[in-house]
Amino acid sequence: MQTNMPDIADTAPALQTGKLDWVGMGEIELPFIFESKDLAPVTVNAKARAFVNLHKEDAKGIHMSRLFLALDLLSTEQQVNPQTIAQALDTFITSHEGLSDKAQIEFKFELPLRRKSLLSGKAGWKSYPITLTSTIENNVISYELTVDVTYSSTCPCSAALARQLIQNAFNEKFNQETLSQKDVHEWLGTTQGIVATPHSQRSIANVKVKLDSSCDEFDVVNLINTLEAELKTPVQAAVKREDEQEFARLNGQNLMFCEDAARKIKAVLENDNFSDYWLQINHYESLHAHDAVAIAVKGVSGGYKA
Template identity: 25%
Template sequence: MYIETQEEEPEIKIPLPRVGITNLKTIAKINWKGRVYTFIPTFEVTIDLAEEKKGIHMSRLVESITEAMSEAVEEEVKRIHTSLEELALSIIQRIEKKHPHRRAEVWIKTTLILERETPSSKKISYEPYDVEVGVIKEKNSIKKVLKVRVIGNTACPHAMVNNQGKTHIQRAIAELEIITNFEEDIALEDMIDVVESSFSSPTYTLLKTSDENAVVRRMYENPKFVEDVAREIFAKAIEKFRGKVHVKVISNESIHKHDVIAEAWN
């Protein structure tokens, strides 16, 4: 028989809103658009801890993740989770059977690979995008947080105007976050498209010479400040998606020793 030291009273009685596990990596399968994709995501799972409890049963959180993963691996394709947020909610539902709490959060970070066609040679390039999904359940309320991180390019319009059409270009990194109700149907790839279409040009893993030329021409035809990129992402996002929107764009400047940043939120 084991002694449940977690159930003892702590010396300092202070409630903790978030206690759990972080940086846990495991396998996950998602039935995304009729195809099964395998991810190696990183999980953070937390619940609240009452002031009269010394600790939580950490193994029960890990067990809930493992059970959700095992179900996806063993069951038929049609029963595999269809989104990362559905997987996160499945983990919370299992925690509810194993550990008392009032609030639970599951965060999943992974990389989404999308097929892109290069602009000139029309070859397929497989592009990585960092994504994060969080599901937060408190009482009868379930919220989700969707985040995407996209790399693009910008060409400076100020230098172009003042330097006879010549300008400096740089890589820019944009993040789009949406906080919304769990029932809202928002696809991560749609968020990625909104962000990627707002740069001077997208970036590509694979580029033949004709593609490189096409990207450079596109950037020079579409010069933008980092402020322009942030505003365009924000305008498109609030029109297309329902929820709280946060946009953050960082330009890794090519002619300065510092970077520049622009943000917007509602």
């Protein structure tokens, strides 16, 4: 007959006393069904982190299996939304009565979305890296949503230099000649006519927003759509020639330094009245060997720091 097995976390003395801010597990493999507004429930493969604090100074440790089992229930029998996350956080606390009074869950996953082409009517899949962090402290739950949006940025300085070269080439070609529209039109369609093009690069906007503690549903799709609409040049999924041409036009009409992109995103986040936000713009330069970076925060007391 099996005897009671020892629980060292409960019975063994701590080697050294002291409170700990967070104790738990990281890199937990956790597929689950994610729910968000305007999105059919979708199965994602996440990596999870699960923590409680340890405020009992002489406790040996926490019961990590209890955190794992609460997440497993979320994975196998529920869908991930604000309500089920709140239940899991509550389980973290109640299963560590006397040990912990704070808990946190972090999910990192890629959210696949169907995205339409610019003109051709085609569609394809794009995946958006998401981090969802939920914390309970003093019986108040807070949610933090981070998303990465990839886009193309064309350098305004490079565009101006390219235009100057085209003007110089035009002067050399048509110096003191009587011009006809046909000649100029044909010349503009040659590589000699467009003698230079501005440089552009793949860029990423990392955006983190604090959600209202009373939110009853996540709204990831709207945040992504808002950011892409403001940037104008998100990278595409399905692309035909007409889509590629429209993408080139959008790049030419939306020249931006990293500072421009940061200010555009900051303004749109202000308009959405998030209680707090943090953003980092990364332009992965095609001219330089280094990157161009801009960072901004809302600037509230006790909020995110740049």
